Structure formats: C-alpha cells, structure tokens
Amino acid sequence: MAGIRHLVMAKFKEGAPVEQLVLDMKKLALELDIIKSFEWGEDVMKNEKYSHGFTHVFILTFDSAEDVAAYINHPLHVEYAKKFRAGIEKILAVDFPTAIDKIN
C-alpha cells in the first residue's frame, strides 16, 4: 500500500450523475493494472469552513509518478475525465509519495 497517491476531491454540480461517475471511476480503477488501490468516500463532517465545499474524495495508488502520468494520459482516463469534468463544479488534486507511519 506504499507508493504514490493520486488524491482527487470534487464538488459536483447540482444534478450531476454522481453515483454513475463514482461507479465508472471504480470500473476504471479495476480495469487498469497500474492502479494498485482505489478508495473513495463522501464527507460526513459537512462543515463548509473545513471542506471548502468539496464533498467527495478519491484516492488512487500507483507504484510511481511515471505510472500516475501514464494513467492521466491513458485513453480510458481521458475519456472518463471528460465526463467527470462535465459533472463537477470544482476539483482539487495532489500527488504524494505516501509515508505510512502507523498501520493496522
């Protein structure tokens, strides 16, 4: 579970097909071998001051920054990204080599 995390947060547009977009991202994650793990969730704190309006978190794990780049440019991701972007009001994304200091 080490590696580099590609973390995306989204605020979706009113009426966006959120469930379908999440399902399609899951399918993409299962289909592409360079994606080592995939998890996501919806904020339950719902405190705008802290969330900055972002409601969903998606975390994909890769072995390397090169694999993240390969994913970003992969035709399946490019196709998916079009649909995702059409549904979002704003996005946040960071890539970070993860330091795991406690694990259960």
Place this chain on the structure above:
Amino acid sequence: MAGIRHLVMAKFKEGAPVEQLVLDMKKLALELDIIKSFEWGEDVMKNEKYSHGFTHVFILTFDSAEDVAAYINHPLHVEYAKKFRAGIEKILAVDFPTAIDKIN
C-alpha cells in the same frame, strides 16, 4: 484499513516548523490507540490550479465517527492543534467512511 478517514490538508506559513509539526502529529498518532492508521505526504504535482495551494496531506483512520470526535476533543490533540494552527495559512478537512474497492 476500513473505517472512517479524517483527512486534513494544509498550506503552511512561510517559516513554519513543518518537519516538527509532522513529527509531532506522527507521535500523536502513535500514542493514541483510537487512531488506527496514520499516513501523510507532500504534494509533488505542485500545480497550484489543482492543489489550491495545499502542500501536505494527513490521513488518520478511526473505527467510527465517535472516535474521530473523541480524538478532536482529546487534550493531546487540543494541545497539538494550537501549534498546528499557528503554523498554517489554510486548512482543509473532511471525514469520510472509506469504500475500498481495490486493494493490493
């Protein structure tokens, strides 16, 4: 590794003792049994458009929302939070029950 994730992103002030703050958060995570896992990392994409200026990600995992609340109110966290807040320019935080759909 399921459970609820308490995800914090930070943009630190110029000159903030970032290494010490990270080290102290790690110590806190190792000290408190309700924290089931702790990981963190620094953004390497460095694209302001996507990062919104946030440079660091911290992810703590708990068994339940009640445990997150107990952590937030724990004296050791309250003490730590004062130092953390003094060092940051802005913060983002969300809590999400994690759906893990792919794991390696």
